[in-house]
Each structure stands twice: as C-alpha cells, then as structure tokens.
Amino acid sequence: xxxxxxxxxxxxxxxxxxxxxxxxxxxxxxxxxxxxxxxxxxxxxxxxxxxxxxxxxxxxxxxxxxxxxxxxxxxxxxxxxxxxxxxxxxxxxxxxxxxxxxxxxxxxxxxxxxxxxxxxxxxxxxxxxxxxxxxxxxxxxxxxxxxxxxxxxxxxxxxxxxxxxxxxxxxxxxxxxxxxxxxxxxxxxxxxxxxxxxxxxxxxxxxxxxxxxxxxxxxxxxxxxxxxxxxxxxxxxxxxxxxxxxxxxxxxxxxxxxxxxxxxxxxxxxxxxxxxxxxxxxxxxxxxxxxxxxxxxxxxxxxxxxxxxxxxxxxxxxxxxxxxxxxxxxxxxxxxxxxxxxxxxxxxxxxxxxxxxxxxxxxxxxxxxxxxxxxxxxxxxxxxxxxxxxxxxxxxxxxxxxxxxxxxxxxxxxxxxxxxxxxxxxxxxxxxxxxxxxxxxxxxxxxxxxxxxxxxxxxxxxxxxxxxxxxxxxxxxxxxxxxxxxxxxxxxxxxxxxxxxxxxxxxxxxxxxxxxxxxxxxxxxxxxxxxxxxxxxxxxxxxxxxxxxxxxxxxxxxxxxxxxxxxxxxxxxxxxxxxxxxxxxxxxxxxx
Numbered sequence: 316x317x318x319x320x321x322x323x324x325x326x327x328x329x330x331x332x333x334x335x336x337x338x339x340x341x342x343x344x345x346x347x348x349x350x351x352x353x354x355x356x357x358x359x360x361x362x363x364x365x366x367x368x369x370x371x372x373x374x375x376x377x378x379x380x381x382x383x384x385x386x387x388x389x390x391x392x393x394x395x396x397x398x399x400x401x402x403x404x405x406x407x408x409x410x411x412x413x414x415x416x417x418x419x420x421x422x423x424x425x426x427x428x429x430x431x432x433x434x435x436x437x438x439x440x441x442x443x444x445x446x447x448x449x450x451x452x453x454x455x456x457x458x459x460x461x462x463x464x465x466x467x468x469x470x471x472x473x474x475x476x477x478x479x480x481x482x483x484x485x486x487x488x489x490x491x492x493x494x495x496x497x498x499x500x501x502x503x504x505x506x507x508x509x510x511x512x513x514x515x516x517x518x519x520x521x522x523x524x525x526x527x528x529x530x531x532x533x534x535x536x537x538x539x540x541x542x543x544x545x546x547x548x549x550x551x552x553x554x555x556x557x558x559x560x561x562x563x564x565x566x567x568x569x570x571x572x573x574x575x576x577x578x579x580x581x582x583x584x585x586x587x588x589x590x591x592x593x594x595x596x597x598x599x600x601x602x603x604x605x606x607x608x609x610x611x612x613x614x615x616x617x618x619x620x621x622x623x624x625x626x627x628x629x630x631x632x633x634x635x636x637x638x639x640x641x642x643x644x645x646x647x648x649x650x651x652x653x654x655x656x657x658x659x660x661x662x663x664x665x666x667x668x669x670x671x672x673x674x675x676x677x678x679x680x681x682x683x684x685x686x687x688x689x690x691x692x693x694x695x696x697x698x699x700x701x702x703x704x705x706x707x708x709x710x711x712x713x714x715x716x717x718x719x720x721x722x723x724x725x726x727x728x729x730x731x732x733x734x735x736x737x738x739x740x741x742x743x744x745x746x747x748x749x750x751x752x753x754x755x756x757x758x759x760x761x762x763x764x765x766x767x768x769x770x771x772x773x774x775x776x777x778x779x780x781x782x783x784x785x786x787x788x789x790x791x792x793x794x795x796x797x798x799x800x801x802x803x804x805x806x807x808x809x810x811x812x813x814x815x816x817x818x819x820x821x822x823x824x825x826x827x828x829x830x831x832x833x834x835x836x837x838x839x840x841x842x843x844x845x846x847x848x849x850x851x852x853x854x855x856x857x858x859x860x861x862x863x864x865x866x867x868x869x870x871x872x873x874x875x876x877x878x879x880x881x882x883x884x885x886x887x888x889x890x891x892x893x894x895x896x897x898x899x900x901x902x903x904x905x906x907x
Contacts, residue, residue, distance in 0.1 A: 433832070468677065
C-alpha cells in the first residue's frame, strides 16, 4: 500500500476524533478544505491565505548565505505564505558542527530544516527535534507525486519526518545533470581556438596550452592580471576542494579519504603517491612553477573567484556552472568568446545518476515550529512546478518565475522573456519593483537545495524545468562560440552529447546511498587528519621546487599515518564498497 493512502487513512481517523489543534493563524478554509483545524471534511487542502506574518528559522546545512532571504524569491514566499525566511547556515557560521550541536543541545534546530539523511536524520528523530508530518501529508499533493521516495525515506520511522530532495522521474542509470555534467575541464575556447586547437592527450598536456593561452591574454579588460588557474579555500573539507575536482575528469568521486570510481572498478587512498589526488597536486605545482596560478588563491573566497571569472581574469574552470555561468554572456559568445569543455583524450567524466529515492539531503519541519501547517504548505510548494522553477533558480538550473524570466510562446513552447535573456545570457538584470526589485541573482533562493531535479519534465509544458533544454533557448545560444565548438567536436550539439558519443562519460547509478556517521573516535581522527591534508596540499601547490614538493608529500603521508589515517581509511574503503553495492543493486532494480 502506498504511504499516502496509509497516512490519509490514519489522518482521517484522527480528524474524526477531533483531536487536532491548529497551530496556524490562517483564515478559515472553505468547506471543502481542511487545514489541520480539527474539522472533518471530504478533502485535504492547505489554506490559500495566511493572515498573520511570520518569520521562520531555516537551519540549512547546504546554504552558503546566512541572514534574511531577500529579493524576488523572498517576495514570492511572502505573497504566497505571508512568511519570511531567516537562513541559518553552518557553512557560513564556521566551526564545523558547532552550530548544529549548540542548537540540538538547546532542543530547537530550526523551524524548517535541510540536513543529511541517514544517521543524522535518525538522530534528530530520536532526539525529538523533527515533527511527524503525517497530519499534513494528505494535503501535500505535490510531494505525494514522489510517494515511493517518501515511503523509502521514512521506512521504519513510524511517521513522516522528512521529504527527500533531488527527486525526479529519470532513471538512476541516466545522468542527473542535464546538458552539462557537474564536472569537466572547461577552458576559454576562443583562446584555445587562436592556438589552433592543439591536441590534449592528458590533464598534464593542458599546462603548456594554458601557458600559451595566458600569454595570448595576459591582461583582462579591467586591466587586472589574467591567470590560467585561480583557486579558493572556503569549500575545503576532507581534502583541498580544487584538488579533488580534476579527479572527477577520470571517473572518480570522493567518499571520505577515498576516491571511488563511478563503475566500482577502482578505489584509491587520496594520499597514495600515485593517486589521482596527488596527481592533481603535482599538476597545480607545475602550473605554479609556470606562473599560471593566481597568487591570491590562498586568501580569496568563492565570491571573489566568481567575480574574477566574470571579468575574464581566469582561463580554466572545473565546472560549467562557474566558468560558463560567470563569463558566457550574450555579448561574449557573439564575439566567439567563452568557456567550453576541452577535448581531453583520456578523460571519463564522472556523472551523478538521477537518485531513484532522492539525494543525500532531506527537508524536515522542526518539532518546535509554531506554525507547522504553514511550513508544510511551503515544503509542498517546493515540489510543485511553480516551486521547482523558482527554488532551483539559485544555481541557474531552472527558468525562474513564469511571467518574469519566461513564458509560453505563441508556438506553445516555453521561451525566455527579454528579462530572462538578460539574466541567463548576460549574467544578471534588475528585477522590476512589482517582483521585489534588486538584482535577479541576489534575489534567488538561498536554500541551495533542489526538491525536484531541474531537468525533470514539467508535465504542463512537456519540457524540462531547465531552460537549457528548450528548443527556443538552444536557438538563442547558437552563437559563433557554440558553432565553432560544435564543429571542432564532431558536430556535437551539447557537452553531454559529445561525452556520450565519444565514450567519455561514466555514470554512477543514483542509489541514494548515505555514508554512515563516523563513530566519535573516527570523527576525532578524521578532523585532525583532514586539517593536515588541506594544510599540506596548499603547501605542495606553492612548493619552491621539486625537492620541497616531495618532502612535503612524504611528511604529509607520515604525519597522517601517525594521526590514525589508516584506521579512518579502512572505514572509508568499506563505505566506498557499500556505496558501489547499492549502485549495482539500484541499477539492477530499475533495469527490470
């Protein structure tokens, strides 16, 4: 029996008993609705208006912004729910799990919670910090579309304590990313073209090419120095984050201190001298010796780096959503300038398969929330078509608000408005006052989590939520840049087409695997070791010569071993194998 049916039956019994008390300040619903007020009705539905303005605390483990949500997304939420979002972001607060532990100890993590599933979710349930949403689930029609994933997530909990993220109707063996993978060696194609499209056999072969590209354009239009590579520190974790990215060009992704290949064929310790991670360290070291690495890399954050990409001060990007999003404006592409993926002959780019039962994070309501019904309505809206368009706009993955950035054209197909073209082709635009004003990008959702994947299909239009799939958009971006790239890449229309056609893509089936929480002993060891790994990684990149690089590597390996690295590595290797087992199982399940 489907979860929704079970919960609906339970809820109707409770409603009939008249035991539900309203926590909402909403206006009375119509006679055919119920809003959790204790009334017995034929159908469940949330109110369409909310009388009193409220502000809720959103504890969001993925957010990169802390403070009040502002801009057009804030106005949409205010108009629909009379609600303001106060984002509490441990990523910004710093101190690892300090903020989380402090709030858990106080018994109130937040009114709305975005956190990891698995042991963390279980910990919060056992601690009484999450609300059982069973009372509101009959009205959550948008969430119920993904009932199977909800059922899987809440299996064994005795209720509905969270909803899964990144859900979709896409098979787990298919890429979840869309037209571009998450990772890839993206370079300033116009400069590469100017060099005559030199052959790139391996990652290391990029170095002399990047050197020549930097020599071609040593200064940006703003007069600042141009560097082939510019790094940043604020996302470092178990390792140097920019050190891990090129390993994904060869089919690997991280799980603790292990690099695991998407097809389960290989597992590496990141500190092995011949690992892909150490290969990247050598790559950056060699690049720095050639003068290719921005000397401000050790002190700048991601926001500063983004600005440098916008200004044309960086020539290489690990992600399409950095280089292309920041630099590939309509004007630049019309001039033939912009980032495109480079044809590394030996690459097999890692791709995340669509998560059959949702991603690694969940959305939940805090048990101390004063207006849980309204928050449940907001959560349900995040899974609606409208919510998917708007919430997923933070990564430019979805098209944003209908009527502002896009509309259904005379042909019946979705297309960007003039404003939408300014945002997505030129990089930003000022939002009309009736939509809240301010810059569009500044006003996007700061939740930084997808309830529904943006490349899933909107059944009302028949096209994906992501504007990049729309024929109208693809016609817009047929520029001298894209035409030249396509011609050089064998006629490929998109990055994914090129990778698939040339056997350069490795998809890790979306198994919704969650890494078990470390024991307190392993957690303590890991925290000590990762600090050393990050510290020495940066030192190796900026080593003065080969001898110092090798000395630092040897010292890192011995120091890490002395801190218990092998003990933690054993745990990570076991988790990597379990993850692959889950991937094999989900691929087999959906192939049937």
